[in-house]
Amino acid sequence: MNYPEIKVIRAFQYYTVLARDGVLPVEAVREYQADDDIRGLLEKFSNAVDCVIINTSEAMYLVPRTKLSPFHVSNDWIKRRYLRTAATNTDIYLLYFATIVLFGSFFDRYNSEEQTIQFLRLDDWVKHINERVNFLQSHEEEDLIAYEKEFSYNWRAIIDKWEDMDDIKETAKKQTGNTISRLSFVDTVKRFLISQQLIRELGNEEITITEKAKIIVQRFFMEAEYNKGIFEFIYGFKGDEA
Template sequence: MFYDAENVMKAFELYTKLARDGLLDGEDFQQYMSNDEVFELLEQYTSHMECVLFVAANQLYMVPKTTTSPFHVNNEYLRKTYLKSGATNSDLYLSYFATIVLLGEFYNSYLTKEPTIHYLSLSRWVEAIDERMEVLVQHPEDRLKELERQHAYNWLSIIENWTTLDAIKESAKSQKGQTLSRLSFIHTVKKFLVKEKVINEIGNDEVELTEKTKMIVQRYFMNLEHNNEILQFLYDLEPKEGAFNADYI
C-alpha cells in the first residue's frame, strides 16, 4: 500500500514524540484519531518496536508489550536511576512487590475491574504490604523456593528485605531521606511510579492512579495467566502448616 508522503512524515513525527514522551495529546492526538493513514502508520511503527498503543482520557499511550522491546525498562536502568547506590535485584523484587500491592489496594485485592478507591495514603500502602507479607510467611520455606522458579519472583528475598527495613512511626516528611525505614522505601518506589506515569501525587502523602494505569490494568495486567497465578498466590491463601519463620513486624 502506498501512503501520502505528507502523512508518512506526520506519522513519523508523532512516532518520535511517542518514543520520547510515551504519549500524545492535544492536536497530535487528534491527528492520530482523524487521519486514517497516520493511524495505520503509527500502528505499524509501534508494532515493529514490539509496543502497543491505547487511548485513555483523550491521550494516546505507547507501552512495550515484551521484554525484548527497545522501550522495555530493564533492571539495571531501574537500579541506577531510582534505587539507592549498591541496590541489587532483591531491592527490585521488593519494589515490584510493592507495586502489585499498591494496585491491589485500588482494585479491592484484584476482585474488581474498576478501582474501588480514588486515592491511597503512603501509610496505608505500608500497612497493606505488611498484610501481604503475613500471607507470604504462611508458606514453608521450601514451598517459597519452589514458587520462585514458577513465578520468577524471589519470595524469600522479598520477605527478608522487608524485614530489614525498620518500622519507625515517624511522619512521612521525616522519612524521605536515606533511612532504612519502610516508609522511606515506599517514597523511593513512589518516585519511580510517578516518573513512569503509573501514579500521580495529590498532596498529603497520597497518590492516585493515572488513566494510563487504569487502562493497562483492565486490558492486560489481570488478563495475563502468569500475573493471575501471582495474584491468586498473594490474595487467596489460607494459613499453612510449617510456615516460614520471619518476624518482620
Template sequence: MFYDERQVKEAFRLYAALAAKGYGDKEALRLYLADDVVRGLVEEFAQEVDCTVIPAGDQLYLIPLAISSPFHISNRRLKEEYLAAHAVNADIYLMYVAIIVLFGEFYDSYQTTEPTRDFLPVTDWLNRLNERLLVLKEMDPEELEKVEREQEYNWRQVVEKWDALDDLREKVKAQDARTRSRLGFLHTVQKFLEAQDLVRDIGEHELALTEKARTIIQRYYMEVEHNQSILEFVYQSSQQKER
C-alpha cells in the first residue's frame, strides 16, 4: 500500500509523542480520529511494541498489552517508584489483587460491562479486600496450592503479606503510604493508580474511575485469559463462601 509522506510523518510524530508521555492531548486525539491512514499507521507502530492505542475522554493513550512491551511497568520499577524500600514480589502480587477488587466493586464483581457505581469509599475497598482474602485464607491448603500451580500465582504469599499488615492501626487519623497498615498499603496502591490516570480522589476518602480506566476495563481487562482465571477464582471462591 502506498502512503503519502505527510501522513507517515504525521503518524510517526503522533506515535513518538505517545511513546514519550504515554498519552496525547485533545489535538493528538483529533489528528488520530480525523485521518484513517494516520490512525492505522499509529496503531501499527503500537502493535510493533506490543501496545494498543485507545481514545478515552478527550485524550489518547498508549497501553502496553504484554510483559514483553518496553512500555510495560516492570516489577523493579514498581518497587522503586511506588512501594516501600523493603518491598518484595509478594507486595506486587497483593497490589494486583487490591486493584482487581477495586475495579470489581465498580463492575459488580465483573458481572457487568458498565460501572454500577460512581464512586467507592476507601473503607469499602478495604472491607471487601479483607473479605476476599479471608476466604482464600480459609481454603484447604492443598486446593490453594493446586490453584497456585495452575495460575502461576502465589496466593499464599498474598494472604501472608496481608495478614502481616497491622489492621489495629486502621483508625489512626493520619494514614499515608508509609504507615504499616492495610489502609496505608491501599493508599500506596491508590497513588500508583492516580499516577497511571486510572482513579481520581474526589475527596472524603472516595475514589472514582477515570475514562481511561473504564475503557481499559471494558475492552481489555476482562478479556485477557490470565486475568479471567484470576477474576473467576477470587470471586467464585467468595460467592461459594457466602452461600
C-alpha cells in the first residue's frame, strides 16, 4: 500500500517519540484513531520491532510483544536499577511472581476481565503473596519439579526466597528497599511497576493499576497464548474454571 509522504513522515515522527519515551500524549491517540494511514503505518513500525501499540483514553504506549523485541526490559537491567547489588535470577523470579499476584488481586484472580477492586494496600499485597506461596508449598516436591519444567519457572526458588525474608519488621509503617523484608521487597517491586507506568500510588500505602496495565492484562495476561497457563496454576484453576 502506498502512503502519502506527509503521512509517512508524520507517523515516523510519532514512532521515534514512542521508541524514545515509550508513550505519546492524547493528541496522538486521537490522530491514530481518526487517520487510517497514520494508524496503519504506526502498526507496521511497531510490528517490525516486535511491539504492539496500546491506547488508553489519555495516552499511547509502545509495549514489547516478546523478549525478542529490542525494547524488552532485560533481567540484568532490572537487577541494576531496582534490586540489590547481589541480586540473582531468583530475585527476578520473585519480582515477576509478585507482579502476577498483584494483577490477580485487581482482577479477581483472573476470573474476570474487569477490574474488581479500586486499590490495594501494600500489606495486603504481601498477604496475597503469602497465600500463593503457601499454595505452591502445598504441592509435593516431585510435582513442583515437574511444574518447573512445564512452565520454565523455578517455583521452589520462589518459595525459598520468600520464606528467607525477614518477617520481624513486617508491621512497620514505613519500609524501604534497604530493609530485607517481605514488605520492603514489595516496595521495590512497586517502584519498578511505577517506572513502567503500570501502577500509581494513592497515598496511605495504597496503590492502583493504570489504564495501561488494565489493557495489557486484558489483551495479553488473560490469553493462554501468552500466559502459558501460569496464572491458572498459581491460582489453582482447572480447565473450564480458568
